[in-house]
Amino acid sequence: MRITHFKITNYRGLRLAIASNLQEQPLSLVTGKNGTGKSLILEALTAAWSGNINLPDFVGPYGHSLSIEIGIEFDEREYASVDRWRSDRDLPPVHRSSEHILEAVSTNRDSTGTYLQRDEMLETVQNELFSRGHPFAAIDLLSARRQVSLTTSTSVDLDLLDRTASAEQRRMMYDQEIRWKSAMQMPDIGTYLMSLDYRDYVAARDGLETGEEYQRLREIFHVATGKEISLPKYDPETTQSSIRVTLPSGETHALEDLSNGEREMLGMLYYVSQLSAQGGVLLLDEPEKHLHPSLQLAVLRAMMTVASRGQIIVVTHSPSLISASPSENVLIVRPAWESAENQAQRVADIDDESEVLSDLGITRRDLFQANYLLVVEGPDDEKRLRMLCPGEIAGAEVVVAGGRDAVLRTADTLRSLEVGVPWICVIDRDFLPETAAGDISEDGRVFVWDARMLECVLISPALLARVLEPGLSAGDSLENTVRDEVDRLKPRALEQFIEARMGERNLPAELVNVPDSSLDPIQRRLDLERRKIEFRLSEYHDVRAEVITEIESAWAGGWRHYVDGKRVLSALQKKYRVFRDAATLTDALMICARENEDLMPPDVSRLKDTLRKIQASRPSVKFQASESESRDRSIREAVTHGAPEPALNLTVDHSFINH
Template identity: 30%
Template sequence: MRLSRLSVSNFRGVREFAITDASSLPIAVLTGSNGAGKSSILEILAFVGRASGLGKNVIGPYGSHAEVEASFTLNDREFEILDMECRDKLGRPAEKKGEYSRRAIIGEGKNRQISGSEELEVAFSPEFRASHPFSVMTLIDSTQIFQLKNSPRISLGAPFNPQATVKSHSGWNHPAVDTEGYLASLDYESMLANREGAGGEDAFAGISEQFRKVTGRILLRPSSKRTTGSSYISVALPNGHHHGLEGLSSGQRVALGLLCLGHYLKTTGGIVLLDEPEAHLHASLHVPLLNAFRDLTSSSQAVMVTHSREIVAALPPRCIIEVHRDSGKGNQAHRPSAPYGVSAAVGHGAADDMLMDFQLVVEGKYDEDDLLSLFPDEISHARIVKAGNSHEVMGHHRSLAASLNRLPWLCLRDRDLMPKEETQRLSSEYSNLHIWPRRAIESMLLHPPLISSVFLTTVGYKILEGEVEELLRELADPLMGEVAETLAHAEINRMHPQPRRTDFSSVPELNRASARVHENRASAWEEVVATQRDLVQDRWEEEWLDLVDPKILLRSLQGKTKVFGRHQFLKKALMTRAGQDQQVRPPGVEEFRIKLERLRASV
């Protein structure tokens, strides 16, 4: 059984919510901002499916009653089973339909009006659900931690029955209410199958292996406690020690419960409603545990509420339903289209568009840490994409500009050693590009007021702004040669580019051409370096702070002053102060902050 359509109106904070064509989705994920009504939608769906009751004050402010209508589909096997039950209970065969609907009108007090398909009334009856779990809907809320008592008893009602057979085994304990019993039942079934030579899946071993991959711990087979006559499941730790299931942390209990629940759905069918299953889990576990609910059969479905970027990003857009806060403008459910947000080439998908305020493309792997030191509040709301280098940043800009992206975005790159004219040209041609006014982000920290303030307030080292500038210049002048050689290297590559493989018919020809390029580069090196030294010398007086390698200069500054233990600590202190104190913030950093502020304001 699967949910195919759902409409909700005036239930708690949900004014209007409606989805269709959900029966094709093995997993349907509701995401969006807090207060949009996602958990309320699960609550009323569980009520319609007789998985739970309703709390108090459920009628919203938009009318005198709340209303919900849900439709479900059955596969052929499920219909045949329900048909036999309808003949017995209703005195007639079940009517074959594409979907079966159930409607509830909820008034004040205990006023409930339930109507709809008689077939669903039979399917949701306690008697039918007890023997046919495909019609069972299970709600797992965000507070449930899968309690483990570790005295497992299988569904036959005894720890072990030597006369039992696989055929006589009546089923498994439900993992949502008896996780350890479910595991014991799986192990028991495997034991019976081995005794009869039936073979097949060893489900206990499969879950144990999944649990090991997720947590590093191994579930051991149930064993008997002779003193009490009960069974017991142990967990083996990486250090060789053992403890019982009751010794698992809350996150490990959730992980084990979800693994068992995923297996149960695949085996028996049914619908599970998961409200923020990631609540007790580290982000690294979100996707591995989501995988437990992949490849569900047509008898099963998972409907999930989540705030996890990892979970949403791991699913195709068709599985995502974004729930908007009520704006009085119709349906709060929004389905992302195929090109939702930016193209896949940029490296993110629906999750980032829904759960973050804007996207920021940067060059290197350390840029995110630097920017978080500068502006932690602003950057914490950004989806950071690490392009790899300045060339890739420009490629991302072109992709984003040509996409259907509705998330505000900005590309950030170093100036490197570009002339001012080239920087101005790129800034005018690429409207969402920010280029640091100096060579790199660290160059922005070479600001005398900032350095003077950090030295004084952090360690009590008093140095005037003019003295800082003189010291920086003294340390920068010996680095002029590095600038000339860097420029010379770029010029040499431009003058003598590497040959392209497609221009040659054989590898030996390509190798000989490459060797000639290296010979030409070596011959031209001294002359090109000398030319660049002269050019740098001409620019140095006015542009030395723009040209010098800031990483080397910061190391030299720390080595000279020995104010901080390491130059990385100096850099961190400068970043933090530049973000906190506008009075000493470098102008280029303030310009970047204003752009971030405008991005967030445009959301």
């Protein structure tokens, strides 16, 4: 079951929101500024579907009536379930259609709402007796007002895994969430994990397929955090079970010591996994709350993996989630006072690309005042570039993407949008081969340091001699010292580059899916890992030889591409003791390079020239003329004096929504 379209008119502060072809993407993101009505879209869809929300209370200020229209499609499996259920009750089969329309209407003079359009298919799937036994028949709301459970019980509660019971419980809470903005309690993650393990144990004992949900959660969590969640362990002495978390360092801690963000991530995965089990629609409001960007992306990846069986519509402010999603998957909601037209538009259809950037965390004022956009990997990069190039960056709006890959994704998004604001991305070279670095920077949109990292750029004998002068003794050869330290780190550079290049070798497609019906799910997963290891082992000697040849041939003049510059500067700081730590030495080198043009490394000069060209190329940013004055006047008249009630022009039946 998927929502194909919606049209919401005058629901609370939402004047008009229309979206179509939603069924084409199992995951849709809705974004926009605060106060535009993004969350109201989810509320309205929930209210119309649940039937137990008093709609007259939510008629907005843009007239005296509201209308919520939802198009829904079903697959043949779902039609068959409905026909069997109806046949058992001597009811005829339902009519198949590419889309079934549900329309709920109300005026603020009524005591209840009314279904204006609803056929026998929708009447059946909305019937409580049917939905209790068929979890796909649900539109479930997970609001932004979530309360993270602070306990981590180790008991088993199989009701947590019963999507029907969970959906029924959630349905009972909709009125409190929508009307009173009550916070919802996230599930206890300890109980959730214990229940999953118990269910899988019983299923395996009875020879049933387990679904490997526990293992999938462990893998998602490990990718996002680097931490491993253990299987439950039983202690016969205490008669208690426990779940431990292993850190990358090898140390362990109890499940209750997870951060609030990690707990909330697992709690959201609980709802997402329930959706994957039976289908249905999940409306998720601001999943990024309390979550680090790495956890946000992990939740997004999990949603994209499981949403194929149903549909997820997500409201978000997160630049990480928006930039990681295709533009056709993202809807932007504009304020009602900015246009008399549809407030919801697909990013791929928007002409004013500056709106997209605004919803990535950059305001219109920022766009109007900024000379250009500068996208960097992390906060440290922003700090250092401001220190190194203060004049060139003074008028820039800096966007911290959260890593090199995120910067490159942002660059792809900006290229596809053809934004009318100049922009430039800056990244470290890291482990990129020469050809890859050249390809990335070919169009001039991405500046790649001609060194593994910025610290390597700063390892200039003349610059170092000026900064470390107080610690140098007569006869010291700083150049030789640097060279000795660089050569000492060469074996480590070889090892790091071999490992990085091996990580880029993926298993060929023909070796990924090798069917073997004799293997159970665990064996198939282990067999896939075996094939990956065998493939990489077969590639190892070739990769190693390629890396050694590359580095050996380039080392004399190109060691800055390979050596760990942080370690070189750390060794120099410890030897000469002019600064208290390597970070302070790095800052001093940047300040000295900035203030002494004759000592400035060539790559820093190259960056400054690039930023100056970007500054000079800034076009004027144009926005459509606002119609806010006339709209404000009409809104005030509607609210203060009232306006003639618009004729619905349709016969209204009396099967009330709330009964």
